[in-house]
Amino acid sequence: MNAxxxxxxxxxxxxxxxxxxxSTRNRVxxxxQAILFLATGNLQLMQLFSDYFFPETGEFFYQEMLAESIDDRMIDVERQLLVQLYNGRTTVxxxxxxxxxxxTDLKLALGAIQVRMFGTDEEAGRRQT
Structure with a gap:
């Protein structure tokens, strides 16, 4: 396990x-891994995320999530970061x-960035260099 x-x-x-x-394929x-790490670290973000992410199929309706009006600037930045970590379709x-x-949320965001880069499983998530 990556640290x-x-x-x-x-x-x-x-x-x-x-x-x-x-699915086993998506799990690695x-x-x-990065979006789950970020979303599960903040309960308010997790509540929003769970309406648009379906683990069993791996579907993430990020455009719909981004279209939802949010007053909390911190949650807005974190949801943009979710999409950035998932597919790079936003810019944060x-x-x-x-x-x-x-x-605390900065620590969470930095951890998610680390997970996106290296994964959490050293064997499955290791990048080829």
Whole structure:
């Protein structure tokens, strides 16, 4: 397992619970691991995300999620980051992440970026160089 730092034991349990619902093929893909890591670390984001992500099929209706009106700027930045980590279809700047996220959510975002790069399983998620 890549040295991923979950926020707490509950975060790790939520992550594992949803990860196990993914197909074996999707379970080892860093984009799926990253969005699950980010979404399961913030309960408000997870609630929004769960309306648009279907683990059993791997479908993520990100355009519909982005179209939903949100007043909380922190959740807005995190949902944009979700889509960025999933498929690169949005642009979130480093300054937006730094300025809009609390220290805990910044740690969560940085962890998700790490997961996207390296995955959580060293054998399955390792990038070929």
């Amino acid at each position: 991923v730092c979950f926020l707490d034991e509950q975060h790790q349990k939520r992550y594992q619970m949803i990860l196990k619902r993914l 893909k860093p984009p799926f 700047t480093v300054i937006e992440i730094i300025d809009q996220l609390s220290p």
